[in-house]
Amino acid sequence: MKGGIILVQMLRERRRGFLWWSLGIAALAVITAASYPAVKDAGRGFDEFMESLPEGVVQMMGAADGITTPAGYLNSQFYANVFPIVLLIFGIAAGTWSIAGAEREGTLEPLLANPVPRWRVAVERLAGVTLLLAMLTLIASALLVMLRDPFELSELSVGNLAAAGVGVFLLALLFACLAFAVGAATGSKGLAIATGAGLATATYVVFGLSSLVEFFENLRWSSPWYWFLSPSPLTEGWTFQAIGAPLLVLVPVAVIGIAIFHRRDLT
Incomplete structure (x- = not known):
């Protein structure tokens, strides 16, 4: 089988579902950005409410920098919870x-019956997961960049929005790789x-x-959420x-899962 054909096949199989996910994430990004001017206008009231909450709750919400600044708002309403989830x-x-x-x-065995090594099946399918996650992240990040000026988020640089996008993508990919590796093994x-x-x-x-x-x-250093949110990109x-x-974590996890799958008895 030609290189990349398994990846292409996977993307074709997932295209309809991916379309709906893309529309949902696009709507989420637009609604979040469009709501900022109203939050900003409310001003001090929101920040006072956040200050009244326990520090741990504020940290989990991603609101350590307040909620009325562009960075604090997007962290608390998008990057610290809804989008990564x-x-x-x-x-x-x-x-x-x-x-x-x-x-x-029962669809894996017919695929493995072709003249293709198991490791390649695993690598290309994991590449498909990575590509789909990257595309979803790109859709949201691109929309937020385009909507900075219309919705008063221009204080955020393109570089920092890109860093936040890559960070949340890697956070999700890490746990996706764990699920992939355990399933493959x-x-x-x-x-x-x-x-x-x-x-x-x-x-x-x-x-x-x-x-x-x-x-x-x-134990906080063991949490990928801490890596991503403290400090926020x-x-x-x-x-x-x-x-x-x-x-440093997801690459060896993926390699180990692929290696075990390559040797595992599927009978």
């Missing part, structure tokens, strides 16, 4: 389906979803409680913590 749902589902889901459906769709979603939730709780409980403060731009740290 949407990407996580998509990424974990796609990562699980790519091997474990296809194996359960075990063939269990349920275990793959549980691992990806469970670790995403657990590390988010660690990040949120790190400002309230000393025990969790000592919207204010600090391209940091190793948000960009480099996830890569």
